[in-house]
Structures are given as structure tokens and as C-alpha cells.
Amino acid sequence: MRTAWGELIEKNREKILDQWIEKGLSIFPEKIGRGTPIGESLSEGLSIILDGIEENTKSFVAAVNQIARILAVQPLPPSKALLLFSELKAIFHETASKASNRHALTQADRDAFQARIEQILLTAFDFYMANREKIYQLKVEESKRQAFMLMRRAQG
Amino acid sequence: MSKYAPKVSELKKEFDEKPTILKGNYLDKEWWDIPVEFREGNWCFPAKPEVLESLGFANPRKWAATDQDWKLPSGWKKTISEGLKSRLKKYRSLKLFLDTCVRCGACADKCHFFLGTGDPKNMPVVRAELIRSVYRNDFPLAEKILKGFSGSRKLTTEVIKEWHMYFNQCTECRRCSVFCPFGIDTAEITMLARELLNLIGVNNNWILEPVSNCNRTGNHLGIEPHTFVQNIESLVEDIEDITGVTVKPTFNRKGAEVLFITPSGDVFGDPGVYTMMGYLLLFHHIGLDYTISTYASEGGNFGMFTSNDMMKKLNAKMYHEAKRLGVKWILGGECGHMWRVVHQYMDTMNGPADFLEQPVSPITGTKFTNAASTKMVHIAEFTADLIHHKKLKLDPTRNDHLRTTFHDSCNIARGMGMFDEPRYVLQNVCKRFHEMPENTIREQTFCCGSGSGLNTEEYMDIRMRGGLPRANAVKHVKDKHQVNSLVTICAIDRASLPTLMNYWVPGVSVYGLHELVGNALVMQGEKKRTEDLRENPMAGFEDGEEDDE
Numbered sequence: 001m002r003t004a005w006g007e008l009i010e011k012n013r014e015k016i017l018d019q020w021i022e023k024g025l026s027i028f029p030e031k032i033g034r035g036t037p038i039g040e041s042l043s044e045g046l047s048i049i050l051d052g053i054e055e056n057t058k059s060f061v062a063a064v065n066q067i068a069r070i071l072a073v074q075p076l077p078p079s080k081a082l083l084l085f086s087e088l089k090a091i092f093h094e095t096a097s098k099a100s101n102r103h104a105l106t107q108a109d110r111d112a113f114q115a116r117i118e119q120i121l122l123t124a125f126d127f128y129m130a131n132r133e134k135i136y137q138l139k140v141e142e143s144k145r146q147a148f149m150l151m152r153r154a155q156g
Numbered sequence: 157m158s159k160y161a162p163k164v165s166e167l168k169k170e171f172d173e174k175p176t177i178l179k180g181n182y183l184d185k186e187w188w189d190i191p192v193e194f195r196e197g198n199w200c201f202p203a204k205p206e207v208l209e210s211l212g213f214a215n216p217r218k219w220a221a222t223d224q225d226w227k228l229p230s231g232w233k234k235t236i237s238e239g240l241k242s243r244l245k246k247y248r249s250l251k252l253f254l255d256t257c258v259r260c261g262a263c264a265d266k267c268h269f270f271l272g273t274g275d276p277k278n279m280p281v282v283r284a285e286l287i288r289s290v291y292r293n294d295f296p297l298a299e300k301i302l303k304g305f306s307g308s309r310k311l312t313t314e315v316i317k318e319w320h321m322y323f324n325q326c327t328e329c330r331r332c333s334v335f336c337p338f339g340i341d342t343a344e345i346t347m348l349a350r351e352l353l354n355l356i357g358v359n360n361n362w363i364l365e366p367v368s369n370c371n372r373t374g375n376h377l378g379i380e381p382h383t384f385v386q387n388i389e390s391l392v393e394d395i396e397d398i399t400g401v402t403v404k405p406t407f408n409r410k411g412a413e414v415l416f417i418t419p420s421g422d423v424f425g426d427p428g429v430y431t432m433m434g435y436l437l438l439f440h441h442i443g444l445d446y447t448i449s450t451y452a453s454e455g456g457n458f459g460m461f462t463s464n465d466m467m468k469k470l471n472a473k474m475y476h477e478a479k480r481l482g483v484k485w486i487l488g489g490e491c492g493h494m495w496r497v498v499h500q501y502m503d504t505m506n507g508p509a510d511f512l513e514q515p516v517s518p519i520t521g522t523k524f525t526n527a528a529s530t531k532m533v534h535i536a537e538f539t540a541d542l543i544h545h546k547k548l549k550l551d552p553t554r555n556d557h558l559r560t561t562f563h564d565s566c567n568i569a570r571g572m573g574m575f576d577e578p579r580y581v582l583q584n585v586c587k588r589f590h591e592m593p594e595n596t597i598r599e600q601t602f603c604c605g606s607g608s609g610l611n612t613e614e615y616m617d618i619r620m621r622g623g624l625p626r627a628n629a630v631k632h633v634k635d636k637h638q639v640n641s642l643v644t645i646c647a648i649d650r651a652s653l654p655t656l657m658n659y660w661v662p663g664v665s666v667y668g669l670h671e672l673v674g675n676a677l678v679m680q681g682e683k684k685r686t687e688d689l690r691e692n693p694m695a696g697f698e699d700g701e702e703d704d705e
Binding site for chain 2: 028029030031032033036037038040041069070073074075131134138142144145146147149150152
């Protein structure tokens with residue numbers, strides 16, 4: 001990690017990830033265990049996001065999409081579903097406030113982290129919307145596939 | 157202590173914020189008091205009145221699950237109550253399933269809908285309890301006396317709404333029954349519950365419209381004979397373009413040795429039509445004396461999701477046609493629930509089919525003794541036997557552009573115990589094959605999430621959530637082995653898995669087993685093959701490169 005806030009996350013990775021997964025699972029309307037397919041996918045995605053949080057690498061962006069894809073088919077409004085990413089802020093600030101003086105963050109570091117989280121949230125929102133649109137696209141494609149031969153004949 | 161054990165503060169938060177039966181307004185109430193909420197994406201459209209009228213089914217009307225008043229017929233409670241009573245008498249299995257469950261919970265986390273939604277009423281044990289709680293209230297005397305202890309409740313419209321919600325969040329895949337120490341088959345409970353709901357007109361158009369079409373014209377889409385024939389002839393032309401070989405299927409031909417029946421999705425839908433092309437190439441390759449019926453033009457049997465009588469009627473159509481045409485036996489294509497009906501119910505519904513002969517492969521002489529009563533052989537068995545006896549000229553490198561895995565279709569795997577034949581065929585026609593994790597295949601296979609008539613577009617969100625366990629297993633082999641092709645032997649899978657893959661695991665295409673057989677078959681008199689049956693280039697066979705045959 002190249003930033004001070006990134007280093008703080010790296011040092012406290014296990015604890016932050018654990019809390020974030022727990023918070024993430026509590027967003028769902030029903031209880032979802034860690035060992036379930038949703039729990040595993042969520043844990044995997046959040047762990048990749050946390051490890052590469054400083055910049056939008058290919059694997060980082062794919063992981064944000066992986067999370068957005070899960071959230072987009074839940075019975076939750078986007079405002080609630082995407083809270084997942086805001087949750088990291090609270091966990092981070094709590095961790096930062098407990099850090100020793102030697103690792104204390106400046107206000108500029110905190111602002112930089114805040115800006116980064118907002119950026120990630122907006123990226124996640126883009127993916128969330130893209131996945132919602134994909135659901136509707138899939139409905140159209142499925143109908144077309146079911147009548148594939150009839151449409152082929154109709155089109156000559 | 158487990159590192160996942162929740163902290164007191166977390167438990168408090170959960171207790172305060174989540175709607176569970178343990179708190180809030182439900183504190184002193186039962187699990188069934190949590191109301192059912194229908195909203196966009198979690199219910200299937202009900203059957204159109206004209207569909208019900210054509211079948212003579214009860215209570216045709218316009219309604220929606222989101223309506224307050226479902227316009228149930230007068231005396232509906234009596235209809236359900238007597239319907240349940242008569243079925244308990246008729247089906248000993250139902251009575252056993254309702255009486256023997258000890259609520260051990262072994263089934264709970266085996267259901268893909270429970271895993272995908274986290275909704276406790278999607279645990280198979282609770283799903284069955286939805287009906288068991290009514291059964292206990294209405295029937296055994298001892299339970300009546302012990303009312304309150306026995307978990308019984310009265311039949312109300314809320315119960316009907318709950319049944320409609322949760323018996324349509326079960327794909328009758330039977331994964332739960334594999335883990336049940338008593339062998340309780342929740343799929344049969346769902347089947348019976350849906351049958352009861354149909355008695356009062358609580359239903360699903362995506363199931364009943366195909367049933368009505370099948371009842372009238374012989375297939376789900378309601379396609380009439382001439383169009384059915386024209387579609388297959390169009391595929392024959394495609395085969396000629398790709399391979400240079402002219403295959404010659406016959407229709408309604410009396411005296412053929414074999415009647416071939418497959419789901420109509422293979423004749424009309426993408427990617428099913430490529431599987432159909434594979435069958436046609438195979439039959440031509442071995443010179444099979446077969447015919448296709450334009451009357452029994454559907455292997456699928458949505459009657460299974462409607463009522464026992466309708467299932468029986470649609471199944472009987474195949475056997476009537478076999479009798480009329482005077483064939484010796486029936487060869488069945490890649491279908492899911494058709495095989496559960498044939499393997500588990502046909503014999504006592506319409507069988508034994510004494511007017512047919514015990515199937516014998518005309519090419520290898522193998523006697524299919526397992527089909528001694530139903531006289532119907534699964535194509536994967538038939539082809540595996542041909543390969544085993546070295547009767548097919550195959551070039552598996554023609555599928556080198558595919559890295560495959562195999563999805564066991566629930567009805568074939570758990571419904572008839574067929575695991576190895578399709579794998580044997582697949583590994584003989586394609587060199588690259590990787591299994592998904594052990595607890596997601598064979599008898600433990602995860603459903604596509606869209607079976608039993610739930611493959612409807614308005615249900616897409618729930619389907620995607622229910623299909624997540626299957627998709628995760630495919631993602632595993634995609635990440636680990638770069639798998640790009642999911643092979644399956646069920647028409648519902650071929651219709652629904654492309655959507656599931658496209659959402660969760662983009663980059664994985666869905667294939668029927670016999671499409672790959674068709675790619676690999678080296679046909680007599682064929683032209684140089686450069687494309688597979690989808691007209692995609694085959695790796696190493698592109699124009700200008702040497703064919704290594």
C-alpha cells in the first residue's frame with residue numbers, strides 16, 4: 001500500500017475484513033451465513049476489494065462488480081444495498097481512532113480515504129445499474145431464444 | 157470458540173433490526189404469522205382464463221398475486237380440505253411424508269432457494285410444514301386434542317397465499333431428499349400442493365399455457381404439424397451447409413423400428429436446435445430406422461407440475477403414438493422431467509407398455525433391460541452403448557475449442573440415477589473436461605433454479621438467486637480450469653442456464669451433450685469441417701489449415 005490510510009488498512013486487514021463481511025451480511029433481509037454461496041461470494045469479493053483498495057485495478061473492478069451483481073437481485077432498494085460500501089467508512093474510522101500515535105492519520109489522509117470510498121461507491125452504483133439493466137436484457141434474450149426458429153422463419 | 161461466533165452487540169443489533177419471529181409484533185406469535193409479501197419479481201403470472209377453460213380447470217378469472225382479493229371460488233376451503241383428504245388416501249407416500257418428519261433440519265441448507273434467499277420458509281422442512289400444519293389441524297384426532305403443541309393451524313386465505321409463494325419457490329429438484337434420513341421427497345409434497353392449488357384456480361401461466369398447448373397440438377408452444385416439420389427440415393438444410401451431408405428424418409412413418417421423442421425446445425429454441433442437429437447426425441451415422449411424430453411432438457410434461465391426471469394424459473400421448481405407428485420401442489432425447497415421469501410414474505400410470513418390445517439396440521444388440529417395462533431408452537445410454545461398442549467414428553479434437561464441465565440435470569441424476577453415461581459420452585467426444593466440486597454434481601447436483609415451470613421472465617430475480625449455488629460451482633471451474641462450456645442434458649437447462657451464466661458467469665456458453673456428439677461425428681461423405689454446429693470456427697480446423705483426419 002502506498003498511502004497512509006492504505007497502510008492502516010493493510011495492518012488491520014483481518015479485523016477490518018471480518019467486520020465488513022459481518023456488516024455486509026446484515027444488510028440482507030434474511031439471515032445469510034458465511035458458508036452459503038452468497039456469504040462466500042461476498043467474502044471473496046470484499047477481500048479482493050480491501051486488498052486492492054487504493055486503485056482501480058482489473059481484479060478490483062471485477063470484485064466490485066461481483067458484489068454489485070449479488071446486490072442487484074436482492075429485494076432491497078439500491079440505497080440500502082449499496083450501504084455496504086459506506087459501512088467500510090465507519091469500520092475504518094473506528095480502526096483509525098484506535099491506532100497508536102505512531103500510526104495516527106492526518107486529516108488529509110482521512111479526506112483522501114473518504115474521497116476514495118465515494119469513488120468506489122459510485123463505481124459500484126454503475127455496476128448495480130448495469131446489472132439491473134442486464135436482468136431486463138436477459139428477459140428479452142430468453143424470449144427470443146425460446147422462439148428462435150420461429151423468428152428465423154419470420155425473418156426469412 | 158468459533159471465530160464466527162457473533163458478539164453480544166451484534167446479536168443485539170440483529171434482534172433490534174431484523175424482522176424475525178423472535179421479536180417485534182411477532183413476539184408471541186407463530187412462524188406462519190409473518191405475512192407473505194408479493195412484489196414485482198417474486199411471483200409468476202397466473203394462468204389466463206382461456207387457458208383454464210381449454211383444460212376444464214377450476215376458477216378461470218383475471219387476477220394477480222398482488223391483489224388483496226384472489227377471487228377464490230365459493231367453498232374453496234372444502235375443496236382443499238377434501239382434496240387433501242382424498243390424496244392422503246390415494247398416495248400413501250404423501251401420508252408418510254407428512255407423518256414421519258422429525259424436523260431434524262438435515263434438509264435445511266441443501267435447498268438452492270434457501271441458500272440463495274436465506275428465507276427460512278424455503279427450508280424444505282418448513283416448506284412441508286406449510287401443508288403439514290394444516291393437515292395436523294384438520295385430520296388426526298390426537299393432534300386435534302393436542303392442538304397448540306402440535307403446530308397446527310386453520311386454513312385461511314393467508315395460508316393459500318403462503319402456499320402459492322413457497323410451493324412456487326421449489327423447483328422439485330429433490331436435492332433435500334438426498335439428505336433426509338427418512339427419504340422424505342419434498343418434491344412430491346410440492347407436486348401435491350400445486351395440485352391442490354390448481355383445484356381452486358391458484359396457478360402459474362408459464363406452466364398451464366404449455367399444458368394447454370400440449371393438450372391441443374402436442375407440444376408446449378402449440379406449433380402445428382406442418383410448422384414442426386418445416387423447422388426440422390430447416391435444421392436439415394443447416395446440417396447440409398455445415399457438413400455437406402444430407403440427413404433424412406421421417407415423420408409419422410408407420411412401421412419404423414424406433415419412435416424418437418424429444419422436448420420441443422430442441423426443435424424451436426436456441427441452443428436446443430443444435431442438440432437436435434446432433435441427434436439427426438447421429439441417427440444418420442448409424443443408419444437408425446426411426447421416425448419423429450408431429451403429434452407426440454413434445455417430450456416435456458408440464459402436467460407433472462399441475463396434477464397427476466394431467467401428467468398421466470400427456471405421458472399417455474407418447475405411448476398412444478408409439479402404438480399407432482407400430483414401432484418397437486421409444487428413444488427419448490435430452491429432457492429432464494420427461495424422464496422423471498417415465499422412470500418413476502409411467503409404469504403405474506399408463507404402463508406397462510406391453511404392446512411395445514423390450515428395447516434392443518439395432519446396432520450393438522444390447523438389450524436395455526432397465527427399460528423392460530417403459531420400453532423407453534435415454535439417448536445418453538443409447539449413445540454410450542454405441543461408443544462402448546466402437547460403432548461411432550469420432551474425432552474429439554473437433555471440440556477442442558470447448559473446455560467443458562457437466563451439469564447433472566436434477567431429474568436425470570436424482571430422478572433416474574443416471575450419472576456416468578453422459579460423462580462417458582462427453583469424454584469420448586471432447587478432450588477437455590473438468591468436474592465441478594463434488595458436493596455440486598451427481599446426486600448432489602444443484603438445480604438451475606428455473607425447473608418445474610418457474611423458467612418465466614417475470615420471475616427473473618428469484619431465478620437468479622436460486623441459481624447462484626449452481627453458478628458459483630461453474631465459476632469455480634471457470635477460474636480454475638478456464639472452462640467455457642457447460643454441457644447438460646435437459647431442455648429446461650438449455651433454456652435457463654444461458655441466462656444464469658450470462659448473469660453470474662459471463663463467458664460460459666451452454667451446450668447439449670448431443671450437439672458435441674454432432675460436432676465430433678466423422679460422417680461418411682462429409683466435406684471438410686471448419687465450423688461446429690453453431691457455425692463457430694473449430695480450433696485447428698480453420699480454412700487453409702490441414703485437417704488431421
